[in-house]
Amino acid sequence: MNENGKKVLEAEHLVKIYRRGSEEIPAVNDVSLSVEVGEFVSFVGPSGSGKTTLINILGCLDNPTSGRLVLADRTVVDNGEVLSESSLTKIRREIFGYIFQKFYLIPTLTVIENIMLPFTFYKKPGAENEVARIMKLMEIDHRKEHLPGQISGGEMQRVAIARALVNRPSILLADEPTGNLDTRRSQEIGGLLKGLNEKEGITIILVTHNPALASMADRIIEIRDGKIHTKGMALS
Amino acid sequence: MINIFNVAYKNLLRKKARSGLTVIGISLAAWVLVSLLGFNRGYESSLNRDIDNLGFQMIVTAKGCPYEAATLMLKGGTGLRYMPQSITEQITREPEVERITAMLMQAVFDPNKGESGGYSAYLGVDPATFPQMKSFLEFKQGNWFTNPDALEAVLGYEAAELEQREVGDLLLITEKNVEVKVVGILKRTGTQDDGTIFLPLNAVQKIFGINNELTGIGIKVKKEADIARFEEKMYKLPDVQVVSLSQVKQTIMTLVSTAKVMVFSIALIAILISVVGVINTILMSVMERLQEIGILKSMGATAWDIFKLIWLETLMLCISGGVIGSALAMATAKLTEILIRQLLPYSPSGGLVQITLPLVSLTFGVVIIIGILSGIYPSWKAGRVRPLEAIRSQVE
Ligand SMILES: Nc1ncnc2c1ncn2[C@@H]1O[C@H](COP(=O)(O)OP(=O)(O)OP(=O)(O)O)[C@@H](O)[C@H]1O
Ligand SMILES: [Mg+2]
Numbered sequence A: 001m002n003e004n005g006k007k008v009l010e011a012e013h014l015v016k017i018y019r020r021g022s023e024e025i026p027a028v029n030d031v032s033l034s035v036e037v038g039e040f041v042s043f044v045g046p047s048g049s050g051k052t053t054l055i056n057i058l059g060c061l062d063n064p065t066s067g068r069l070v071l072a073d074r075t076v077v078d079n080g081e082v083l084s085e086s087s088l089t090k091i092r093r094e095i096f097g098y099i100f101q102k103f104y105l106i107p108t109l110t111v112i113e114n115i116m117l118p119f120t121f122y123k124k125p126g127a128e129n130e131v132a133r134i135m136k137l138m139e140i141d142h143r144k145e146h147l148p149g150q151i152s153g154g155e156m157q158r159v160a161i162a163r164a165l166v167n168r169p170s171i172l173l174a175d176e177p178t179g180n181l182d183t184r185r186s187q188e189i190g191g192l193l194k195g196l197n198e199k200e201g202i203t204i205i206l207v208t209h210n211p212a213l214a215s216m217a218d219r220i221i222e223i224r225d226g227k228i229h230t231k232g233m234a235l236s
Numbered sequence B: 001m002i003n004i005f006n007v008a009y010k011n012l013l014r015k016k017a018r019s020g021l022t023v024i025g026i027s028l029a030a031w032v033l034v035s036l037l038g039f040n041r042g043y044e045s046s047l048n049r050d051i052d053n054l055g056f057q058m059i060v061t062a063k064g065c066p067y068e069a070a071t072l073m074l075k076g077g078t079g080l081r082y083m084p085q086s087i088t089e090q091i092t093r094e095p096e097v098e099r100i101t102a103m104l105m106q107a108v109f110d111p112n113k114g115e116s117g118g119y120s121a122y123l124g125v126d127p128a129t130f131p132q133m134k135s136f137l138e139f140k141q142g143n144w145f146t147n148p149d150a151l152e153a154v155l156g157y158e159a160a161e162l163e164q165r166e167v168g169d170l171l172l173i174t175e176k177n178v179e180v181k182v183v184g185i186l187k188r189t190g191t192q193d194d195g196t197i198f199l200p201l202n203a204v205q206k207i208f209g210i211n212n213e214l215t216g217i218g219i220k221v222k223k224e225a226d227i228a229r230f231e232e233k234m235y236k237l238p239d240v241q242v243v244s245l246s247q248v249k250q251t252i253m254t255l256v257s258t259a260k261v262m263v264f265s266i267a268l269i270a271i272l273i274s275v276v277g278v279i280n281t282i283l284m285s286v287m288e289r290l291q292e293i294g295i296l297k298s299m300g301a302t303a304w305d306i307f308k309l310i311w312l313e314t315l316m317l318c319i320s321g322g323v324i325g326s327a328l329a330m331a332t333a334k335l336t337e338i339l340i341r342q343l344l345p346y347s348p349s350g351g352l353v354q355i356t357l358p359l360v361s362l363t364f365g366v367v368i369i370i371g372i373l374s375g376i377y378p379s380w381k382a383g384r385v386r387p388l389e390a391i392r393s394q395v396e
Helices: A051-058 A085-095 A111-120 A127-137 A153-165 A183-200 B004-014 B016-052 B069-074 B087-092 B157-163 B201-208 B227-236 B246-288 B290-298 B303-331 B333-343 B357-383 B388-392
Strands: A007-020 A023-036 A040-044 A066-071 A074-078 A096-099 A171-175 A203-207 A219-224 B058-062 B097-110 B118-125 B139-142 B152-155 B170-173 B178-186 B197-200 B216-221 B240-244
Touching: A007 A051, A007 A203, A023 A051, A023 A203, A040 A051, A040 A183, A051 A171, A051 A203, A074 A085, A085 A096, A085 B290, A096 A153, A096 B290, A111 A127, A111 A153, A111 B004, A127 A153, A127 A183, A153 A171, A153 A183, A171 A183, A183 A203, B004 B016, B004 B303, B016 B246, B016 B303, B016 B333, B016 B357, B058 B227, B087 B097, B087 B216, B097 B201, B118 B201, B152 B157, B157 B178, B197 B201, B227 B240, B246 B290, B246 B303, B246 B357, B290 B303, B290 B388, B303 B333, B303 B357
Parallel strands: A040 A203, A040 A219, A096 A171, A171 A203, B118 B197, B152 B178
Antiparallel strands: A007 A023, A007 A066, A066 A074, B058 B216, B058 B240, B097 B118, B097 B216, B139 B178, B152 B197, B170 B178
């Protein structure tokens, strides 16, 4: 696991309530958890249990109804009070890389252009020197001049991961990254994520329905009805 | 290295047909605009030049006096009426007058002319003012008179052919038995000047023994002057008649301005249609890309970053449309001219469609404004997309 045990993420009593007419749906219902620097955590649970809602809140893509969230010593949400949109953008740029089930590559940009797309908006100093290494790490450097339409689904997801990594995020947030891939490709992606976590020290928060993928994590958190069901089930 | 221009451009390439059609729409609007503005300029300046080529827009003659040599011939060289030379001072004093030139026409019977003789007409003109007013007259040979009293003649193109004279030859004025020396022969103008024999005013007065009297005064009116009012004033002078070309010009301009209103409405409609087309295209592409825009935001793009990207896409469409449209307008200027000539009640000679650099720049300005304006709403909408949009809409 990690050496110093420093927390990169701390959530306390997060609640997210959706209103559908007069009905209130607590998609996230009093969740408290913390993630340490360099940890690999996976969330599992039945469909509709609130996994996506939860990690969107953790990743500052969505606001909770109430609760508190601290990211790298910065309080993002306090008692349901959220920072301004521009502060959130800053936190997203600096802390997170996101990958999703769909890859959202721009079809008219080459692989390398897609990977470097974040630089048109924001670039951490020296980040461009990392691009070649990241492509190698994701095993797509031989495809860099191809268009997304010319590569496989597994390769596309690897491009998307590389794109999420170019600004060297401290946390990689992945919501069902293998949902569109077959078992073998899923295992490949799992292996790459594991490697990123172990060799690069990137904190990974993963949501998946795939038990094999989930079991690669240091810790599996099961969500049911918006609550944490079993906590801290360590695997070694 | 990738940059925002690159991304915007490649985004437009994603739907080639749609982007292409939008560009065509804008090109057409730009084409119509450039052509119409070019016409607006060209027509007016051609018409002005046509009128200016007449030298003066108005001729005042003594009542009943023929003002063209041809009319004089028909009347058998008779019927000349005179007005006092002092009237020129009176006319010069009018504020609407830019310049005037005094003229004295005389005719004599020449028994050697044709089979049974004919009339020769001589127009005495003031060497100080006449050549200036008719500055468009070009010489085939020679030049104007050497001095205001010289016994010299300048022949119109046809007059020279008829008399068979060249520069340096002498020309006999029958009845008066005076010889004048030909000093200049004009090029063909297509006007009555071609058949005229010009002499210095003083020489005509001396040869024919007419002092302080004139047959006509050519008047050039100031551009901004109220011509109708000025004509009223001229009509009030005793015993004169006014032949005005300004009225003709104004009538033409009124007819043309009606046509102009029509063509500008067409241009306006073309612009409006292309604005709607641009907004539609960009808005559609934003709607299709909501998730992707969400992803861009999760990558750290601010609302302003997205706004810029979409705006840039809009501007790129409009600018390429502007370039194509202007090029098209320049390439088809001749064709447009032929078309317009058929539509108009009166077309002056010379270029009807004048496409100039300022005009193309103006059109570019309009097209860029179209882009800026029509980009605002879709760009603003795109900028407001929340990053969450990307994830939520996965559930489709
Ligand atoms: N925008 C929304 N408005 C209303 N209800 C919502 C909204 N988003 C999610 N929900 C509800 O919240 C609950 C949790 O949804 P969520 O997407 O977080 O589940 P999940 O665990 O990610 O499911 P899955 O495994 O199928 O992705 C569900 O009952 C869902 O219907
Ligand atoms: Mg989900």
